[in-house]
Amino acid sequence: MKIRIRYFASLREVTGQSDELLDMADGTSIAEIKKDLVTRYPRLQDILERCLCALNRAYVPPEAAVHENDELVFIPPMGGGSEPQDNGAS
Amino acid sequence: MEPIIQLTHAPLERDALVAAVSHPSVGGIVVFEGVVRDHARGKQVRHLEYEAYEEMARQRIQEIIAEAEQRWGVERVAVAHRFGRLEIGEASVIIVVASPHRAEAFDACRYIIDTLKASVPIWKKEVATTGEEWVEG
Numbered sequence: 001m002k003i004r005i006r007y008f009a010s011l012r013e014v015t016g017q018s019d020e021l022l023d024m025a026d027g028t029s030i031a032e033i034k035k036d037l038v039t040r041y042p043r044l045q046d047i048l049e050r051c052l053c054a055l056n057r058a059y060v061p062p063e064a065a066v067h068e069n070d071e072l073v074f075i076p077p078m079g080g081g082s083e084p085q086d087n088g089a090s
Numbered sequence: 091m092e093p094i095i096q097l098t099h100a101p102l103e104r105d106a107l108v109a110a111v112s113h114p115s116v117g118g119i120v121v122f123e124g125v126v127r128d129h130a131r132g133k134q135v136r137h138l139e140y141e142a143y144e145e146m147a148r149q150r151i152q153e154i155i156a157e158a159e160q161r162w163g164v165e166r167v168a169v170a171h172r173f174g175r176l177e178i179g180e181a182s183v184i185i186v187v188a189s190p191h192r193a194e195a196f197d198a199c200r201y202i203i204d205t206l207k208a209s210v211p212i213w214k215k216e217v218a219t220t221g222e223e224w225v226e227g
Binding site for chain 2: 006077
C-alpha cells in the first residue's frame with residue numbers, strides 16, 4: 001500500500017523534496033517509518049527526534065499505524081516563541 | 091459571523107480585516123499585529139521566510155478560533171498569516187477580535203496568538219548576516 005509523506009521547512013531542505021510516496025505494509029507504525037527515513041537521510045535523525053507527527057492533518061503519537069492513502073507529516077518545532085526572555089521574534 | 095481566515099503570500103491588509111469584523115453591536119476591537127524585527131538572539135536579521143503546512147494550519151486555526159469563541163463568547167474574529175519572504179517591518183500575522191466589551195476581546199486575542207504560535211504548523215527561517223536557520227520555539 002502507498003502513503004504520502006510531505007516535507008516542510010528543515011525536513012524539506014534535508015530531503016530535497018516536498019513530498020514522496022512510500023510503499024509499505026498496511027499497519028506499519030510511524031516509528032518504523034521514522035527509522036527507515038533516518039537510514040535514507042541520516043541528517044534527519046536529530047530533526048525527527050524533535051518532531052511531532054501528524055496523520056491526515058491531526059496530531060497522533062508515533063505508535064500510530066498508517067493505512068492506504070494516508071498523509072503523514074513530521075512537524076518540527078514551530079519558531080517564534082514570544083516570551084520576552086528568549087529574545088525571539090514577536 | 092463565520093471567522094475570517096486568510097493564509098496568503100500577499101501583504102496583509104489590516105484595515106480590511108478590521109472592517110470585516112466591525113458591527114454596530116461591537117464596543118471594542120483588539121488587533122494583534124506581529125511584524126518582522128531586525129534582530130533575534132544577538133543576530134542582525136536580514137529577512138524572514140515563512141512556510142506552512144497550509145491545509146493543517148487552516149484546520150488548526152479554525153479549531154483555535156472555535157475554542158476562543160466558546161470560552162469568551164466572542165463572535166467576530168479574523169486571523170491572517172502571510173508566507174514566503176517578509177522584509178523587516180512587514181506584518182507576518184494579524185489577529186482581530188471584536189466584541190461588545192473589551193475584556194473578552196483582549197483575552198481571546200491573546201489566547202489565539204499564543205496558541206497559534208505553539209500549535210499551528212507554520213515555520214520561520216531567519217536569514218541573518220551570519221547565516222540562516224529554521225527557528226525552533
